[in-house]
Amino acid sequence: MTDTAYTRGTRMVPGKPPNSLGLRMEQIQLGNITITRVWEYFGSVEMTPATFFPEIPKGVWDDGASWLSPHFLDSETDIVNSAIQTWVLRSGGKTILVDTGVGNHKERPYAPVWSRLETGFLADLARIGVAPEDVDIVINTHLHIDHVGWNTYLDGRSWVPTFPNATYLMPKNDFDFWNPENGHKPLLGRGNQNVFEDSVAPVHEAGQTLLWETSHQIDADLRLDAAPGHTPGSSVLTLASGTDRAVFVGDLLHNPVQILEPDANSCFCENPAEARATRRQVLGRAVDDNALVIPAHLGGHGAAEVVRDGDKFAIKGWAPFAPYTGQG
Numbered sequence: 001m002t003d004t005a006y007t008r009g010t011r012m013v014p015g016k017p018p019n020s021l022g023l024r025m026e027q028i029q030l031g032n033i034t035i036t037r038v039w040e041y042f043g044s045v046e047m048t049p050a051t052f053f054p055e056i057p058k059g060v061w062d063d064g065a066s067w068l069s070p071h072f073l074d075s076e077t078d079i080v081n082s083a084i085q086t087w088v089l090r091s092g093g094k095t096i097l098v099d100t101g102v103g104n105h106k107e108r109p110y111a112p113v114w115s116r117l118e119t120g121f122l123a124d125l126a127r128i129g130v131a132p133e134d135v136d137i138v139i140n141t142h143l144h145i146d147h148v149g150w151n152t153y154l155d156g157r158s159w160v161p162t163f164p165n166a167t168y169l170m171p172k173n174d175f176d177f178w179n180p181e182n183g184h185k186p187l188l189g190r191g192n193q194n195v196f197e198d199s200v201a202p203v204h205e206a207g208q209t210l211l212w213e214t215s216h217q218i219d220a221d222l223r224l225d226a227a228p229g230h231t232p233g234s235s236v237l238t239l240a241s242g243t244d245r246a247v248f249v250g251d252l253l254h255n256p257v258q259i260l261e262p263d264a265n266s267c268f269c270e271n272p273a274e275a276r277a278t279r280r281q282v283l284g285r286a287v288d289d290n291a292l293v294i295p296a297h298l299g300g301h302g303a304a305e306v307v308r309d310g311d312k313f314a315i316k317g318w319a320p321f322a323p324y325t326g327q328g
């Protein structure tokens with residue numbers, strides 16, 4: 001990756017609402033829970049489909065170009081488009097963030113596209129009525145570079161928790177895997193360099209982490225479950241409120257093509273066989289429960305309803321979230 005993608009800026013959205021309709025289309029209600037989408041970034045992550053998803057045949061992308069481009073693929077440049085976004089949940093009077101993106105001012109020597117960002121993410125949170133001190137719970141679905149960034153901010157020379165009153169729910173298996181003291185050798189090599197030190201450890205040292213294993217019930221309507229494979233501690237958040245269902249799947253899939261090709265991993269999946277099995281299991285359960293599937297990185301409408309299609313899956317419909325249009 002180079003830093004050209006981000007500075008090119010043609011599809012960059014920090015600090016801007018995704019369209020002129022403003023908040024109405026950024027928010028949906030499922031049961032008692034309000035879900036609001038806050039963008040940090042949309043655009044290229046400087047990878048072709050063949051690099052990002054080496055197991056998906058080129059023909060699948062060619063066949064889908066008409067609907068994949070531009071929200072999930074730039075078919076002119078043959079580069080994958082991705083969103084970095086935080087899902088803000090209001091449940092039972094609590095404010096809950098699902099994943100915290102890349103963050104500002106982070107030194108990312110092996111991911112220049114995400115190094116030293118200066119986005120208006122906190123201003124965008126404020127725009128929907130969320131100040132840092134209002135956040136009760138932060139969920140990191142896993143501890144990759146693009147899911148923990150706003151856990152902390154730079155205060156002078158120190159990284160300190162951005163959300164001073166929040167409990168940060170982190171999967172213990174990822175906490176242990178990414179802790180440099182444990183000497184693991186991740187697939188990313190040094191791609192996650194500095195992430196544990198600047199975005200995980202300061203929160204833990206402040207006594208604000210809750211490291212969970214297997215499952216964790218947050219409230220009557222929200223539960224975290226282990227869903228390993230993409231990383232050892234990858235997890236999914238299940239929403240069951242009234243008759244509504246949703247599942248926040250993190251990086252179990254990065255692109256809707258993986259719904260059609262559920263055995264296809266991204267190049268970032270630590271345990272390929274486990275990631276495939278987990279993706280099939282979670283998608284199958286979403287079909288059975290009629291649950292909206294909400295991944296971390298989908299552009300466009302951000303989430304989809306899925307159905308079975310033989311031994312694979314298909315997209316039944318999109319969530320009503322507004323796609324990024326390039327209009328501020």
Ligand SMILES: [Zn+2]
Binds near residue numbers: 144251
């Ligand atoms: Zn990710």
